[in-house]
Amino acid sequence: MGALVPLTRPGWADAGRHLLAGLELAVHEVNDAGGVGGRPLELVVRDTAADPERAAAAVEELAALGVAAVVGEYHSVVARAAASRADGLGVPFLCSSAVLDALTEEPTEWVARLAPAQSHGWRTYADFLLGAGHGRIAVATQPSVYWASGTRILRDHLASRGGTLVEFDANALTPEGLCDALAEHGATALLLLAGYPEPAAAIVRAVRRDRRLGEVLIGAPAGQPEFAGWTGALGADGAGIPFLRYLPERLGPLGDRVGEELRERLGEEPSFVAFEGWDSVTVLAEVLRSHGMERADIAGAWPRVVVEGTRGTVRFSRTPGSGVWQWVWAPVRVVDRDPQDTGRFRVLHGGGEGVGEGPG
Secondary structure (H helix, E strand, O other), X not given: OEEEEOOOOOOOHHHHHHHHHHHHHHHHHHHHOOOEOOEOOOOEEEEOOOOHHHHHHHHHHHHHHOOOOEEEOXXXXXXXXXXXXXXXXXXXXXXXXXXXXXXXXXXXXXXXXXXXXXXXXHHHHHHHHHHOOOOEEEEEEOOOHHHHHHXXXXXXXXXXXXXXXEEEEOOOOOHHHHHHHHHHHOOXXXXXXXXXXXXXXXXXHHHHHOHHHOOOEEEOOOOHHHOHHHHHHHHHHHOOOOEEEOOOOOOOHHHHHHHHHHHHHHOOOOOHHHHHHXXXXXXXXXXXXXXXXXXXXXXXXXXXXXXEEOOXXXXXXXXXOOOOEEEOOOOOEEEEXXXXXXXXXXEEEEOOOOOOOOOO
C-alpha cells in the first residue's frame, strides 16, 4: 500500500506526522491480526512536501512498484494532483484528509475519500458564525485554489442568510495593516484563510494586541489550532479560535482504544488527522480481504464498503460536485481551545453525521 504524507516544509509537517502515525498504527494492527490473506501489509511512504507535482510523481512511482492502492494526503491541492494521476493510471486512491470538493476534473471510479467535502464542513462553520451573531465576516486570505474555494463557500452561504463577507489580501497587507482595514470595515469576525505558521500566527498576535479589535472573533475553519504546534507558537493567544474538527463529541470504545495507542506513539493528544489515517488503512485492509488485491476489484468495492471506523460506520456514496466515492459524512464539529486550559477542546457547534453514522 502506498502512502502520501506531507512530512517536510512547506508541507504542514505536524499534520503529516499525525496522519502517518495513524496509517502506521493501523498497518501494525492489521499485521498483528494475520495480515491480508496471510500476507503482511507493507506501507510504502512518500513525502509530498505539499507539492502537487511531487505527489503526482509519487503516484507514478508507487504504481510502478506494484502497490495495490494509495492512501493519505492532507493538502487539498496536492490530493487533487494525486487523485488525477491515480485516475489516469487506474490505481485506487483513498484520500484520508483533503477536503476540496472537486478532487478530479471528471467523475471517477478509482478515488474515494474519508474526509468531509469542504462545502459540507465550511457551511457548518458559516452556520456557527451566524448562530453566534456574526453577520459581517472578514477573511485574511492568500492565493490558493483551496482558500478561494473556501471563501466562495462561505460568501454564498452567508449571503443566502443575510450575512456579508469581505476579503483582505494577507500577502499585500502587513498584520498591522490588516488590523487597520479590519477596524475600518467593522467586521465582527476575522477568519484565517492563510498559511501556518505564517502569516496566520503573526495575524493572530497583531489582532490580539490591537485595542480596537478586542471584541473581534478570530476563526480558523481549516483547523490550524488542532495541532500542539499552534499552542507552542502562540500560547494563550491561540486559544478561543474556533475551527473545524472531524471527530465526534465523544468517541466510542474503538475510538478510545485507538486514541490511547496514537497518544502513546505521538507523545501528545492525537488530532482528527491521526484518526483519519487509522480509518483509511482499516477500510482498505477490509476491502483487500473481502474483494481481493486486484486494483479494479478494489475500485469496484467502494460502493459496497461497510467498515467500523474510529468515528463511525464508513460507507461510500456519490455526492453532487465531488466526482469521487465519499463517506457521507464524518462527524463535523466547530471547537476551540479553552482559554482557561489550552489542552482542552470546547465543542461550540455540532454539524450532522449521516443517518446511523454517529460515534463508533
